[in-house]
Amino acid sequence: MTAPSLHVTTFNIHKGFSQFNRRMMVHELRDRLRHLNPDIVFLQEVQGLHLGHAENHHNWPSAPQHEFLADEVWQASAYGRNMIYDHGHHGNAILSRFPILDSHNQDVTHLQFEKRGLLHCRIALPEGPAAHCVCVHLSLFGHSRRRQMHALADYLDSMADPTAPIIIAGDFNDWSNKAGQQLAARLGLIEVFSQRDGRPVRSFPAAMPMFRLDRIYVRGFNIISTEVHHGQPWSAISDHAALSACLGRHGA
Template sequence: MTQPALHVTTYNIHKGFSQFNRRMMVHELRDRLRSLNPDIVFLQEVQGLHLGHADDIDNWPDSPQHEFLAEDVWASSAYGRNMLYDHGHHGNAILSRFPILHTHNQNVTHLRFEKRGMLHCRIELPGGQTVHCVCVHLSLFGYSRRKQMAALADYLDHLAEPDAPLIVAGDFNDWRNRVGEDLTRRLGLREVFCGPSGIPACSFPAAMPMFRLDRIYVRGFDVISTEVHHGKPWSAISDHAALSAHLTRHGR
């Protein structure tokens, strides 16, 4: 029996600002995410706290961005703080319509000046099935990305059964498509946009995507459809395009 479709979206939200930090766009961002209406949202560059913006920007949300975005729509949310500074911090977040049973932020920093983490949530889907969801934002440097993917594989090898449903999504900064091979080989994942060409979708810059930075990898799901959300109005919100996938999990 085929279970109902699961809609997932990944989006690097650029801390709630447009490209080149010209305008604060977190309210428009919330509207666009709600218009998409995904079940699970993987977010990168989420501003958990910024004292300067809170003082200087009149309509800066009172709550952390992940809570502001999730309010009244996504019942559960989790945030993993990666970069800490005097006036605040930012990191990754996962929003979910369904209960988040467990959350853990895995520190995968490889270079001291480039703090990175991977946010893992175990989410209970309707009918009692659980899925492991990991939100990532990888290094700008290839060697560090490979180390971070190895750390992710080691972590999941000890945590989840080899055939447990798994979604890994986020900003991979992997324009040469190298880390996907590690995910496929060690964790049995496949990229949702990779058809016969085996090439992920372009997602950066949002106005006219040319680079393949953002990804959604799955295990234990079939892919019904995918979409890259780019051009206007998306390009006015962030420098990255958002990616969506509709998935099904087959019953046994």
């Protein structure tokens, strides 16, 4: 019997607003994610609370964005609060069709004006061992990114068996891919889009992607297919394209 494939998506959702914050798009975002129908969703720039938006937009969701997006479709969700301010907070989130066994948000802030975290969830898949899933949104600055990727590798080395399946996805802001290659080599990861020409896919800006910012790294999975979701309607929702991959388990 063939093991079921695993469909994963990563998306920097720009706090639920279109590029340049012109329009609130969180309802359209929920519709697009449900149309894609992935098993596990890695989200960056998720608004956990914003009192100003709640006051100024009559249809602003009453629940945190990760709960609003997951409602009745993804049975489990986790949120890692990174940036905290007087009127709210935002961070990373993971939505899952499968049980989240445990979750932890690891603070990897290097520059105090740029709070960053790594949201780690251990997710029970239908077959085989649980997968270590990490949602990341790394620094805009190269030195800080390298420190954060070293911190991520150190963290997973301490938490995961060296043969355990891993999925790391998110906005790496790694323009040159130098730090990403170091991370992949240290943990034995494959970047799912790099099988084509050795480079991650272009994902920013969403209307006409030019820069290779977003990634999906895996260990313990075969890559069945990949897709970049850019142009309309995606470019009306966020400034980043969404990335998806269909994965199979090794040996299945």
